[in-house]
Each structure stands twice: as structure tokens, then as C-alpha cells.
Amino acid sequence: MKKTLMILLTAVMISVNLFAGGSGEKKEDSGQKTIRMWTFLDPTKTDGRSVALKQIIDNFEAANPGVTVVVEPQNWSTMTAKFLASAASKTAPDVIWCLQDEMGGVLNAGALEPFENLFLKNWTAAEIEDISDAQWEFAVRDGKHYQVTLSKNLIALLYREDLFKQNNIPLPRTWDELFAAAQKLTGRDSATGIMRYGLGQSFTTESSDAQIIANMILEEQGSPFDRNGRANWANAAGRKALELTVNTIKSGITPETALTTTVDDVFLEFGAGKYAMMLGGAVRVPNVKATASFDPNAVQLMLIPSFSGTKNSPSVLTGWSVGVWSGSPEKELAGKFVEAMISPESDKLWVQVGGQAPVRKSTTRALESWLNDPSRAYLKVMSEGFSTAGWAQPTDTSVGGWKFDLNQAVQNVLVNGMSIDDALKATANQFNSRNGK
Numbered sequence: 001m002k003k004t005l006m007i008l009l010t011a012v013m014i015s016v017n018l019f020a021g022g023s024g025e026k027k028e029d030s031g032q033k034t035i036r037m038w039t040f041l042d043p044t045k046t047d048g049r050s051v052a053l054k055q056i057i058d059n060f061e062a063a064n065p066g067v068t069v070v071v072e073p074q075n076w077s078t079m080t081a082k083f084l085a086s087a088a089s090k091t092a093p094d095v096i097w098c099l100q101d102e103m104g105g106v107l108n109a110g111a112l113e114p115f116e117n118l119f120l121k122n123w124t125a126a127e128i129e130d131i132s133d134a135q136w137e138f139a140v141r142d143g144k145h146y147q148v149t150l151s152k153n154l155i156a157l158l159y160r161e162d163l164f165k166q167n168n169i170p171l172p173r174t175w176d177e178l179f180a181a182a183q184k185l186t187g188r189d190s191a192t193g194i195m196r197y198g199l200g201q202s203f204t205t206e207s208s209d210a211q212i213i214a215n216m217i218l219e220e221q222g223s224p225f226d227r228n229g230r231a232n233w234a235n236a237a238g239r240k241a242l243e244l245t246v247n248t249i250k251s252g253i254t255p256e257t258a259l260t261t262t263v264d265d266v267f268l269e270f271g272a273g274k275y276a277m278m279l280g281g282a283v284r285v286p287n288v289k290a291t292a293s294f295d296p297n298a299v300q301l302m303l304i305p306s307f308s309g310t311k312n313s314p315s316v317l318t319g320w321s322v323g324v325w326s327g328s329p330e331k332e333l334a335g336k337f338v339e340a341m342i343s344p345e346s347d348k349l350w351v352q353v354g355g356q357a358p359v360r361k362s363t364t365r366a367l368e369s370w371l372n373d374p375s376r377a378y379l380k381v382m383s384e385g386f387s388t389a390g391w392a393q394p395t396d397t398s399v400g401g402w403k404f405d406l407n408q409a410v411q412n413v414l415v416n417g418m419s420i421d422d423a424l425k426a427t428a429n430q431f432n433s434r435n436g437k
Contacts, residue, residue, distance in 0.1 A: 032066045035334050037095040038083060039320070040076035048286050049151065052346075052354035060340045069337060077206070080106065083325075087111045090327055094334035097320040098147065101403065103139045104395045107146060112323040114144035118335030130360045131342065134386070139321060139395045147321035148342055150350070152357045153283040154385040155209050155304070155315045160185075162298040163276045171302055174309040175216075175244065178277075182253035185276035192273055198253040200270055200278030202263040203407045209263050209281055210316045210403045212248070213410070215304050216241035218314040218391050224406075229397030230437045231428035233406070238424045246413050246420075259415060279304075281318060282385070285378045286355030301378035303385050316403075317390040357382045398435045405431045 043054035057069045072093065074082065080099040084106065086092040098106050106112060114120075120128075135149040157178075163185055164171070172178040182198025189196045202208045217224050220237035233241075248254040261269075263280055270278045271292045282301055289296035303312040322341065324334045340346060347363040350356040351371075357379055358364045364371065364383075371379055393399060405427040412423035431437070 033330060033333060034068045034070055035095060035330060035337055036070050036072060036093040037097075037337075038072055038074045038079055038093045039097040040074060040079065041071070041097075042073040043071050047290070049350075049354040049356065052349040052356075055349055055353065056341055056346045059345070060337055063340075064333075064336075067333065084109055084111060087325060087327060092325045092327060094325055094328040094330050095322065095338060096325060097150070097322050100138070100149075100318055100321050101393060102400045103147070103321050103393075104398045105400060106321075106323075107139060107141055107395060108398070111326055112146040113326045113328070113331050113335070114146055115148075115324075115335065115338075116144050118324060118332060119339040120145060130362050134390065134392060135317065135319060138317075138392055141395075147323045148338065148359070149319040150322050150341065150356070150359070151283050151320050151354075152359070152382075152386070153281045153318040154382055154390060155215075155279065155318065156282045156381065156385060157277050157279060157302045157304060158270060158282075158285060158288060159277040159300055159302060160294070160298050161300045162295060172305045174305050175307055177309075178305050179248070179251070179253065182248075182277060183251065186253050189273060194273045196274060196276060197255050198276050199248055200266045200275035200280075201248065201254050201258045202261050202266050203259050203410045204262050205404045205408050205411065206262065208403060208407055209279070209318070211245065211279055211407065211410075212304070213241045213245040213406050214403065215313040215315055216244065216307075217406075218316075219306055222314075223391075223394075224402060225394065225397075225399060228437065229394065229399065229435070231402070231405070231431040233409075234421070234424040234428040238409075239420050242409055242413065242420050242424060245410055249410075249414060256414075259411060282378060282382045283319075283356060297375060299378075301381045303381060303389050312385070312389040314391040315385060315389050317386065317392045351379075355379075357386070401434060402431055 041050045041053050043050055043057060060069060061067055079097065080102040083092055083096045083098065087109065135152055138149060139147050167184055169181045169184060172181050185196065186198040187196060201211050203211060214224065217233055217237050220240065221232070224231065224233050226232040249256055249258060266278055267280060267284055267288060269275060271288050273293055285299060285301055289299050292299055304315050306313045322338060324331055324338060328334050342359050344360060344362060347358055347360045348367065351358050351363060351367060408430070409423040409427045412418040412426060413420060418426065
């Protein structure tokens with residue numbers, strides 16, 4: 001009896017296990033999977049880029065039943081370093097938006113999976129040509145692509161077209177003309193009573209874009225680094241650039257608060273009427289228009305002038321390098337989602353809802369009439385800058401923090417009382433030491 005009972009109990013347990021196993025297999029077969037993504041965007045927010053991302057995620061999840069994309073918004077300035085740390089501890093997200101300044105270190109760490117191992121192996125030559133440009137080739141190693149650039153960006157000058165017209169000021173072509181225009185536009189606004197400055201900048205060493213010192217160095221010598229990746233600004237080109245940059249504060253066209261104000265603050269202050277011009281990422285124009293306290297159509301974009309006036313100064317190409325973590329347990333699915341974020345349908349959402357420059361050439365053709373609307377003139381300026389005045393940061397060596405170092409040079413002169421030459425030498429040594437040069 002006992003033996004028979006044991007046999008029956010064993011049979012029941014086996015049946016239960018088989019049933020449970022079958023249920024588990026069915027659940028797995030149904031594709032119940034999660035992709036984690038880190039980005040500075042938040043799909044619960046109402047800004048254009050976040051709204052576009054939410055729609056793209058909804059479309060992807062609808063096309064892939066059982067798949068959930070979980071966005072974990074991060075601070076943009078620390079996200080890439082945090083990703084590298086989490087990759088080392090095997091806890092990184094499946095999809096990551098990397099700061100392009102730090103892509104050299106990301107590639108050196110082997111933290112990203114080449115797209116050739118994922119979706120790109122199935123693409124035709126025509127599909128690749130549709131997205132092929134300088135930013136698609138950014139960070140290519142050994143012929144393999146590890147990123148696609150979203151929120152394609154260019155450092156440029158946002159300006160108040162209404163103020164330029166009221167004061168009969170033509171768009172500046174040279175640095176001297178820019179400084180003269182900024183001086184003329186500095187003063188108390190007669191309508192609002194706000195003290196307005198001609199040129200908004202941010203010289204903090206915590207979170208900032210490259211300021212005009214970078215453009216001047218690029219114009220003078222082509223790169224802030226030598227062939228070995230060492231800092232190359234403690235020289236005549238750096239001295240000229242730093243003197244002119246420091247003088248924007250000394251002359252009063254940029255307020256002293258620029259030494260402690262972040263670039264995010266400057267954007268908010270520009271929209272509130274504190275600046276006639278400001279240096280910043282062109283990608284943010286839609287947000288400024290949406291929150292401006294004055295006529296949003298007055299917010300326009302211009303490329304950065306030069307010493308000669310015959311062409312624009314080179315400007316740093318920026319954006320976000322979106323890739324797949326090489327240690328992801330869901331690499332194929334994560335790659336499929338990255339591919340979906342740059343599909344023709346998604347690219348139109350990024351442009352029309354997010355206010356971004358197109359990734360695909362076909363999108364530019366498809367939206368030609370929409371892009372030709374005067375209110376979207378900034379997108380054409382961006383496109384011109386990408387092709388004629390863009391400078392891509394190197395990724396074959398680590399150059400992390402170089403923009404902050406140049407801002408530190410400004411701080412060293414105006415706050416710490418250092419000479420121009422000593423400020424440049426100190427920050428060059430700081431850069432070289434930090435990056436192991």
C-alpha cells in the first residue's frame with residue numbers, strides 16, 4: 001500500500017511539474033520580455049522629444065506583443081559614466097544613450113555590440129545609404145558601427161530676430177561683428193524692464209556645452225588635440241581664444257553669473273528675455289519656442305561667425321550615440337528596438353513631433369514642404385551646419401572632459417586670478433593627466 005501510494009504521489013508530482021513547465025514554456029513562447037533603456041528623455045513628459053519617444057515605444061510594443069520597453073531616465077551629464085560602471089557590474093541597461101564626448105572610453109571598454117551582429121546584417125546597401133552621413137560614421141571601429149546618432153545636434157547661436165530687426169543689426173559674419181551686436185543689444189529692455197545681455201554663455205565646470213573658446217581654437221588650428229590626443233591649447237591659438245572669451249564678461253555682454261550658471265539655466269533665461277543671443281545646442285530650439293515669454297517666431301538660429309568672415313567657425317557636432325550593451329541578455333531584441341527608433345516612421349516622429357534633424361535622407365525628401373515652413377528655418381540652419389561647419393570629436397582616444405577644462409581656464413582667469421598662459425597650461429595638464437596622456 002505504501003509503495004503504491006508513493007508511486008501515485010510521484011505520478012501526481014510529475015504531472016504537476018509537467019503542467020507547470022508547460023505553462024512556463026507557453027509564457028516564454030508568448031514573448032514576455034523587457035528591454036531596459038537609459039536616456040535623458042522621459043516619455044511621461046510633454047516636451048517634443050519625450051512625446052515622440054513615447055509614441056515610438058507604443059508603436060514598437062504594439063508590433064511586438066509581450067515586449068515591454070522600460071525607460072529609466074537619467075541625468076544626462078553622468079549617464080555615460082554610470083553606464084560604464086553598471087556594465088562592469090553586469091547590471092547595465094539593454095539600450096543606452098551615450099554622451100558623444102565619452103564614446104572613446106565606451107568603445108575601449110567593449111561596452112557596445114556592433115550593429116553588424118544585430119540588425120545591420122540584414123540591411124540592403126540602399127537602406128544603409130539612406131542613413132549614411134558623418135554622424136553615422138562617427139565612432140566606427142574596424143569597419144563596424146556601434147551607434148546611431150539621435151538628437152543630432154550642433155552648437156550654434158540662438159538669437160532674437162525681433163531685436164535684431166528693431167536695432168537694424170545684420171547677422172554677424174565675423175567675431176568683431178558679433179561682439180559689436182552683443183554690445184548694442186546689452187541694456188535694460190524698455191518694454192519689460194529686464195536687464196538684457198547680448199550673449200548668454202555658461203562657464204560652469206559641471207554641465208555645459210562647448211563655449212566660443214572652443215570654436216575659436218577649432219578655427220585657428222583644426223583641433224584642440226595633437227596627433228597623440230594630448231591637449232593642444234596652451235599655445236598662441238588658445239591664448240587668443242581665451243582672451244576674447246574672458247573679455248565677453250569683462251565687457252559686460254555676458255554677465256558674471258555665467259561663471260556659475262549652467263547651460264540649462266541659460267536656455268531658461270533666454271526664453272525669459274534675459275539674452276539677445278545665446279550659445280547652445282540647436283536641438284533645443286523647439287523647447288525654447290514653446291516656453292518663450294515673447295513671440296516664439298522670433299527665436300531663430302545662426303551658425304557661428306569667424307575671424308575672416310568668409311565662412312563659419314567650425315562647431316562641435318554633438319548628439320546622443322544610441323547603442324546596445326554588449327552584455328545584454330536581450331541583444332537581438334534590443335537591436336530590434338534601436339532599429340525601430342530610426343525607422344522611416346520613427347524618423348518622421350522625431351522630426352515633426354520632436355523637432356529634430358532627420359536621420360534619414362528619405363525623411364528630408366518626404367517632409368520637404370513641411371521643413372520649408374519659415375517657423376522651422378532652424379532645421380535648415382542645422383543641416384547646413386552639419387555639412388559645412390561641423391567638427392566631430394575623435395573616438396580613437398579618450399578626450400573626456402575637454403569642454404569643462406576650457407571652461408575651467410575661464411574660471412582660472414576670472415575667479416582664481418591666474419594669467420592667461422598659466423590658466424591654459426594648468427587645464428592642459430589637467431586634461432592630459434585625467435585621460436592618461
